[in-house]
Amino acid sequence: MITVHDVTKRYGSTTAVQDLTFEVSPGQVTGFLGPNGAGKSTTMRMILGLDRPTSGETRINGSTYAALRDPLRESDQPSDTT
Numbered sequence: 054m055i056t057v058h059d060v061t062k063r064y065g066s067t068t069a070v071q072d073l074t075f076e077v078s079p080g081q082v083t084g085f086l087g088p089n090g091a092g093k094s095t096t097m098r099m100i101l102g103l104d105r106p107t108s109g110e111t112r113i114n115g116s117t118y119a120a121l122r123d124p125l126r127e128s129d130q131p132s133d134t135t
Contacts (some may be wrong), residue, residue: 054076054077054078054113054114055076055077055111055112055113056075056076056077056098056112056114057074057075057076057096057099057100057109057110058109058110058112059072059073059108059109059110060073060074060096060099060106060108060109060110060111061073061107061108061109062092062095062096062099062104062106062107063068063107069092069093069095070099070106071119072089072109073092073096073109076079079115081127085097096109099111100113100118101118102117102118102119105128113127114127116129119130121122128130
């Protein structure tokens with residue numbers, strides 16, 4: 054699950070994202086739509102740890118992207134041990 058809670062990102066006096074909160078549940082197809090300059094790329098950069106939010110937090114299965122051991126293989130499904 055991806056969670057974004059009360060995320061704001063400012064670059065100087067410009068606010069790119071303001072008070073954004075949402076959840077993406079596993080197995081759910083989710084669109085991320087908006088006009089140019091709406092903050093879509095900035096939000097994705099914050100989820101991936103490429104930019105730090107001015108306030109708020111982003112999590113993937115309860116952890117920050119940087120804390121994930123193998124983020125490209127992260128799944129909330131139990132690992133197959135057979």
